[in-house]
Amino acid sequence: MIDFQTDPTRYRHWKLSFDGPIATLTMDVDPAGGLMDGYELKLNSYDLGVDIELADAVQRLRFEHPEVKTVVLKSGKENVFCAGANIRMLGKASHGHKVNFCKFTNETRLSIEDASENSGQTYLAAISGSAAGGGYELAVTADHIMLIDDRRSSVSLPELPLLAVLPGTGGLTRLTDKRRVRRDLADVFCTTEEGVRGKRAVQWRLVDEVVPPSAWEAKVNERALELAARSDRDGTKGIALIQVQRTISDDAINYAHVRVALDRAARVATITILGPSDLPADLRGIHDTGAAFWPLAMARELDDALLHLRSNEPSIGLIVFRSVGDPAQVLGADSLLEQYQTDWLVREIRLLLKRVLKRVDMTARSLITLIDPGSCFAGTLAELVFAADRAVMFAGSAAGDNRGPATLHLSALNFSAFPMGNGLSRLANRFYGEPDSLNTAAALIGETLDAEAAEEHGLITFAYDETDWDDEVRLILEERASFSPDALTGLEANLRFVGPETMETRIFGRLTAWQNWIFQRPNAVGETGSLKRYGSGVRPDFDPERV
């Protein structure tokens, strides 16, 4: 089982150090610390295990260190910043593992950019040695890139000439969209195995500045302080991200607020979110409650559950979201998040919810949300209704059920707090062709919507009453389970994201689609392909046919 939970006392590959407003995140990968057998993580190359620690460090810096305004990313090794994803690992890994690995690393890199953009915690990459492939892709997540000019250190994306694959963590997209590197120069850069160093790296906008070794440490520190001075981050005391508690049994994973039930025969995982019952009264209370505050605790648990299912339960094809609780309490949590949104911690919680909901969008499983009596799909939790490929709602009450009918509730957060990768709220994404419906929905904030109203306003897919519910739900799940898993992944990834492209949607959509195609082709993974031959010294044999 791949475990996505860790903490700094268990890190094998990263070191965190703190100096006032500056934190230094040092990559020093233990070659013997690979997640699986059969490869060594030489030259600061990474596998999923290294990235799980990175994701944890990025998260902790945000919640546990409000005083940190600049994070300096650097290498703990001489002559190498980071050599990117470990090639022997990729050569041995299953296709599914490669895709999950790339997806997770992409999400982690976007979380770094989210911290720079939205948390006042800016990343600075201080490259000494070579930053190759995924190593450069890690560096370009930073807002400011410094390269030591020792006439040896370089940046490169050698994937194509060296490995016959593509940079898999957004390298191509960030070159053109973020760094604004001219496309023909980007072409030269991406086909030159040894990369670019020194002044040319600045001229081509691959890095922001080059610094001679004699001035290196002082200059990095100076830049870090300048970036810190721009920050609006004003907290002083962080909260501890205590370990997420869970129990894993054969057919269930249980957290405090999230329950996962596995039906392997039907290939369905049902994720039930338990709504809050005991909320703090004010901002002080939120800080005192810390990691136990329901929106934060629930988000971390849901995040862990999603990652667990993605990596450890590949045959589960459907995720059914349910909820149990009092919608008023969920709306109460939402109003705390809305009222105190300028507070650094509340801002972090909102941003984390945003990222976890994006992780839902990016999960290659059919998502079905069932809204039934006793559920609490309100405000933030209603995002799971809008994230789903289909959402069905129980109309009326069942005989002998005294809980009252199922309801759906919108809050202000549904319109502003949780943009998808394409920059739209899930409601705006849903009503891309119906702007009036979006306006109407905005007027429904605070209303209690029954199935009929929800269906009328287009907030759910179908409403079924007691007569039809069991059968219709069964049919949806059975039919879904019978379709081709590959085709469903493609269909869902297309339909979930409407309208405008952003750097983020391009990274996931365009780049990973191409990469995943290349990863399947004999030129990469065949017996004489580049990944199989890598390191043997024997050249790959390519099929010359262009497709």
Next chain:
Amino acid sequence: MPEASQIDYNGLIPNNVGLAEDLRVRKALETWHPGYIDWWKSMGPEGFQNSPVYLRTAVGVGSEGWAKFGFVRMPEYRWGILLAPQVEGRTIPFGAHKGEPAWQEVPGEYRAMLRRLLVIQGDTEPASVEQQRHLGATAPSLYDMRNLFQVNVEEGRHLWAMVYLLQKYFGRDGREEAGELLRRRSGDQDSPRMLGAFNEQTPDWLSFFMFTFFTDRDGKMQLAALAQSGFDPLSRTCRFMLTEEAHHMFVGETGVARVIQRTAEAMKAAGIDDPYDIERVRALGVIDLPTIQKKANLHFSLTLDLFGNEISTNAANAFNAGLKGRYREDKLTDDHQLTSSVYPVLRLRDGTIVNEDVPALSALNMRLRDDYVEDAATGVGRWNRVLERAGMAFRMILPHVAFNRRIGEFSAIHTDTDGNILSSEAWHARRESMLPSTDDNLFIASLMRTSRQPGSYAGWIAPPRQGIDNMPGDFEYVRISD
């Protein structure tokens, strides 16, 4: 193409590559030339640029023409571009292209790999000149001073050889790299040379001899491997360079041997039997044998780092591509492709040193290193014959390959010179018994007083058995007063 065994001395740049007709390369080289002369004057041997030195210059690449002796001021030395004669019908001797005609032009798919090989090799040539530039002032004799300068001008010519290939075959990138070769500086914090051993200091003459014995021998092995290259111009260039490199080995091997000989003679004359009676030996004004051993330990281990990692994809790629072969590839009798054979490599496994069979292609660095160790051991054997003849029981050794390493798997551990793994405390406690201490270096430095009378030698080194070019013992190899 002109007659390859004769050199065109008419132009600015002596050559046997038809430079007069190759306008593009001639222009590039003539543009590069002033920068080279500036570099030589500012970074070459300090203090003797205007002294005529009795130097060897190549006037032909045939077996007789490559060594013509005469007095020359170093900035006026005729650095040229000399390739061994082309062998008709030569084929690529190894790798995936084995048996195909050798390349006369750079194959596009290997351009970057080849250029990198050339730049790394090229970078070492000026580096050692820079490392040795202060040594003239403390030369133990005019004979040694002349040998130093001979090594220096030939390293300069080797730089020329690599620069020619870069400018001839690698277009604009090649010209830029050629310029960079003049801009990097040994030991410079902002702009160091590419390989670690070439940024170390060469502070004294024993270091110089050790460097030419150990580190130039790495150069010899690398050149020998490149001399096998399927890229014919590189092969021809390196074959000719090897004839010059042999002199550098000679300077190092005989230099150390003469130091050992002098120490042995002095100990015998003073009646000292115990080589570890260091204070008494040093009082004689000679370098004690244990310190010579420590110097050897240092230079050997630094040089092993130049062979890179135990398992190397780059080396495998370069071999498979037909660009860099093994030592004496043409004398080996296997399939020259190595796609299915294994090679034993010493590796670090769970904290112990074990011998492990790995795919032969991945182990090429270690194969070259093993050949190197064997080659160096032969030279050490000759040092020991000096001790034997002098009646000394002390013997010089090569330390274990895991000793004092900074690159490769053994950089993670400490060992003694026999390869026994040491704890960090034990290492620090024993370090100065295995590597030169500050005191050792200060003592050696205290002996570095120059001796400039023709035929006279500093007291810590024996005269050579015969002179250069069979000159008499009191020949004035460097005319300092001119």
